[in-house]
Amino acid sequence: MHYDNVAPCYLGGLQLMLEEEGYISQEVPCFKEWLWVMAYPGIKVSTAEARAILPAQYRRQDCISHGRYLAGFIHACHTQQPKLAAKLMQDVIAEPYRTRLLPGFADARKAAQDIGALACGISGSGPTLFAVCDDSATAQRMADWLKNHYLQNDEGFVHICRLDTAGARLLG
Template structure:
């Protein structure tokens, strides 16, 4: 029996639409991500557990886990039955890479139980393929960090899909999911088909500046350029009072604030734990829409998917 954990992730991380993603872990040790327990069996079995298991489809063949197993078997041209327990700790449509967590944990677990017939590149390509079928287009900014850890720059070359870039170890990432759902497909539909030259140049300048600051260890410069002009101006309308909340969070001392993935989760960054706690408390009181919402203070998860126990 094998147990695999895959962490939640922040897609885009503000400045890198579809090409940056960060794996995160709460500082209190909470498993903010999905767990897969797998063993060989006489036939395929799937049991769903966890606080958000009620959001999963009743028909197992509509479940991401089954799709992963089916695609993996086709890939290796063998049909090997397994028994799987999915512990769903992330809400669907949260902007925290919920589907990516299930995909990564499942495919890593299946690859392990099948004696690793796929290498890491083949596995990541398969993860992107499954994610693409769910969200309407292949993108690796959630599956890559969840699988490999750290902050991943998506190169999407066939030989090099992504590479880890440096991150600031003194940054606290505060994430807040308000308790409502927002599908990636819906959040993509709201984006325009064309952008002006000025916007494209500005976005490129900010992204290049952030990457440069990350490699030269300039924390303030990196935070300053964590702004995004492709999606946030449009997606901000889908989130509860995003602009007002962003303004308040920065007044509390955040050095940056943005939308996690396609939302509705938002993130803020602080270099001071006391300020991070103040922001966390304020978000808990003002951004959460119901009792299912949550706020966590996180570090960057450098490990990615791994065995548990």
């Protein structure tokens, strides 16, 4: 089971996956003002393919950077520094390799920067991407750009949402 997928859905919000000595995950404070623009381009990328493209070994500097970005992001979330948290949302471990599986990702990242999104990255192993925005006008501009340039076919979609901090619950 991939707890990294299940825990946020079940528990809500952001979850730091630990899977250590009985601790599966810990809640990380999130930013209520953030809008998440999610774009599924309509193409398939298997998790196995996305894992296979990763190197068996990484450069020391990439590992150090990854730890620094993650620790800084968690700190920024706990101290409610959204700009710092967004700046530290950088994946130097998987994203540099997986982007070649995602047609148009580099252009989408550039557009996100030009439009004013706080961050942009790959959701999981892809092909869905996310852009984080701090106002609805920026989120809508990002969504419009993605609809016109990132979607590959009629199966693709773009959705603007906020993190569900409540998690799974019985409705109705």
